[in-house]
Structures are given as C-alpha cells and as structure tokens.
Amino acid sequence: MVRLTTMLLVLLANTCSQQKVAKQQIGSIQDKRWSLVNMNGTVQEKSPIWLEFDTAAHRFNGNGGCNKVAGEYQLDGNEITFGKVISTRMACVDAQANERESAFLRMLSDRTYTMKFEERQLQLRDSGRIAMLFDGFKKTAITK
Helix, strand or coil, X not given: CHHHHXXXXXXXXXXXXXXXXXXHHHHHHECEEEEXXXXXXXXXXXXXXXXXXXXXXXXXXXXXXXXXXXXXXXXXXXXXXXXXXEECCCCCCCHHHHHHHHHHHHXXXXXXXXXXXXXXXXXXXXXXXXXXXXXXXXXXXXXX
16 A cells, blocks of 8 residues: 555656646747757858747747748647648748758658757757757847
C-alpha cells in the first residue's frame, strides 16, 4: 500500500510539473512578435521574417519575407509541432529572398522542434542543434 501511494504521489507530481512547463511555454510565446535572427546557422541580417502565436486557437501567423504565412501548432511540454502551413504566393523581389522564404516554409511544414527560451529569445531545436532562433518583442511595442 505504501509503494502504491508513493508511486501515485510521484505520478501526480510529474503531471503537475508537466502542466507547469506547458503553461510557462504558452506564456512565453504569446503576446510577442518573434523575428527570425538565425536559420540553420546562418545569421539573418534585418530579416523580414517573423511569427506570432495565437495560444487560444493554436494558430500562428507572420511573414515569410515576401508573403504572409499562417498555420497550426501544438505544444506538448517543451515541444512544438507545426502543421497545415499556408502562405500567399507573391514572387520575391530577388532570388536570395525567394530561397530564404522557401527554406523557412519547409522548416515549418509538419515539423516538431524542442523549444528553449533564453531571455527574450526563442530557440527551435532539432536533434540538439538550433534550427531557428527568434528574438521576441512585445506586440504592443511594435509599430505597424
């Protein structure tokens, strides 16, 4: 009986801990515009790419550099899974911007990343390496 009680307490504590992590992750991504600063190890100078997250609807929207992007996401602990990514279909001004946007969309399409927050940065990690790095800014501080 003591073993069963101990196991139940450990299970309950673990569940509460996971719920706390999930709430922290949600609180960390909402109400911010996340500007891409690094993708696959390449610094993105003055990148026009950004994302915002609607935590109630589990949707994201943003800009891929040339086109508006949107889709769904799910949080599970410290993992985020992107799905049903869509974008407008306007051509980019130059080939480099077009390739950057295409690479960004491929990195979002049906992919799961481990999230890590450091100060105001969001790291999306794949197999331990930083696949995408974003700087977060409060939406209210952004002028449109």
